[in-house]
Amino acid sequence: MKLGLILTGGSARADVELAIRAEQAGLDSVFTIEFFNRHGYAPLGAIAQATSRVKIGTGIANAFTRSPLLHASAAMDLDELSGGRMILGLGSATRRMNEDWFGMPFSAPAPRMKELVELLRKAFAAQAGGGFRWEGKHWDLNVPIYARPHAAREQIPIWIAAVNRGMIGAAGAVADGLVGHPIATRRWHAEVTLPGLRTAEEKAGREGGACALYPYVLTSIADTREEALRNAKGQIGFYFTTRLYHSILEHHDMADVGAACNAALRRFDTKAMAEAVPDALVDELAVACTPDEARDRLSQWEGLTEEALLYAPSIGVGPEAQHKNMDAMLSVFAAA
Numbered sequence: 001m002k003l004g005l006i007l008t009g010g011s012a013r014a015d016v017e018l019a020i021r022a023e024q025a026g027l028d029s030v031f032t033i034e035f036f037n038r039h040g041y042a043p044l045g046a047i048a049q050a051t052s053r054v055k056i057g058t059g060i061a062n063a064f065t066r067s068p069l070l071h072a073s074a075a076m077d078l079d080e081l082s083g084g085r086m087i088l089g090l091g092s093a094t095r096r097m098n099e100d101w102f103g104m105p106f107s108a109p110a111p112r113m114k115e116l117v118e119l120l121r122k123a124f125a126a127q128a129g130g131g132f133r134w135e136g137k138h139w140d141l142n143v144p145i146y147a148r149p150h151a152a153r154e155q156i157p158i159w160i161a162a163v164n165r166g167m168i169g170a171a172g173a174v175a176d177g178l179v180g181h182p183i184a185t186r187r188w189h190a191e192v193t194l195p196g197l198r199t200a201e202e203k204a205g206r207e208g209g210a211c212a213l214y215p216y217v218l219t220s221i222a223d224t225r226e227e228a229l230r231n232a233k234g235q236i237g238f239y240f241t242t243r244l245y246h247s248i249l250e251h252h253d254m255a256d257v258g259a260a261c262n263a264a265l266r267r268f269d270t271k272a273m274a275e276a277v278p279d280a281l282v283d284e285l286a287v288a289c290t291p292d293e294a295r296d297r298l299s300q301w302e303g304l305t306e307e308a309l310l311y312a313p314s315i316g317v318g319p320e321a322q323h324k325n326m327d328a329m330l331s332v333f334a335a336a
Contacts, residue, residue, distance in 0.1 A: 026335025
């Protein structure tokens with residue numbers, strides 16, 4: 001199983017250093033994250049120049065807070081700078097993120113995402129010149145002089161972040177990969193994500209497996225299992241304050257966990273939020289253990305994916321513990 005690293009250094013410069021270390025450790029890919037205070041594309045320019053082998057990508061960029069051709073041009077620039085190593089990961093984000101954080105309208109996320117991927121593929125293919133025209137339900141674009149010289153490849157892989165069935169279907173219909181959310185369990189992927197992808201691929205006339213699963217795997221390594229669990233639970237409890245993800249809890253008959261996390265959020269009680277997450281749920285979605293157990297726990301993801309994306313928790317975890325965890329991750333999972 002190949003391994004990627006989600007870059008959570010805390011700053012653009014720290015992410016570049018992490019990417020260099022990940023390449024030196026023999027990992028296969030590195031991915032930036034995007035938030036209201038973090039840009040998904042900008043650090044990748046420096047990472048492209050500082051590395052030579054690892055795949056680079058957005059893991060993920062916000063799909064609907066930029067125009068389609070801004071995504072296309074950024075991805076092609078980074079693909080050129082990296083010598084054809086770019087992966088374009090896109091996610092819809094939630095309604096609150098789009099509207100409250102970025103002031104952007106939000107509607108029909110799955111149909112819009114499907115059209116966006118189709119539009120981007122046409123933009124990549126139009127690099128030889130001859131103009132670009134797109135008439136769709138959600139975008140109407142006309143660039144008569146469109147051209148893209150010096151592109152590294154005719155197409156760039158596009159991955160879609162998905163949790164629930166609508167977006168899983170969109171990914172299966174058009175994407176090269178599905179980025180699994182950090183709180184998606186192995187059971188959820190086995191019983192919902194992968195069957196949903198295969199059904200969507202078949203309906204779209206694609207080969208089975210055209211859209212592969214690339215799951216985030218929350219990775220918390222500490223001197224004791226108790227500490228590792230505690231650090232993982234803070235991140236998991238924070239994510240489950242979002243009702244959009246409660247479908248996973250309901251699949252596990254754990255709806256009470258989501259209710260407890262929401263109640264803790266209303267009291268701003270982060271400790272209670274973490275304590276609401278049972279150990280069994282952590283083990284279903286995370287590698288939370290001591291260093292000598294980590295490889296065995298990660299091996300539980302084999303059969304679901306050919307490349308897991310390691311993701312370190314940060315909610316409720318102090319800087320020293322974060323750095324120690326990252327050091328352990330790069331050491332434990334370094335290529336032999």
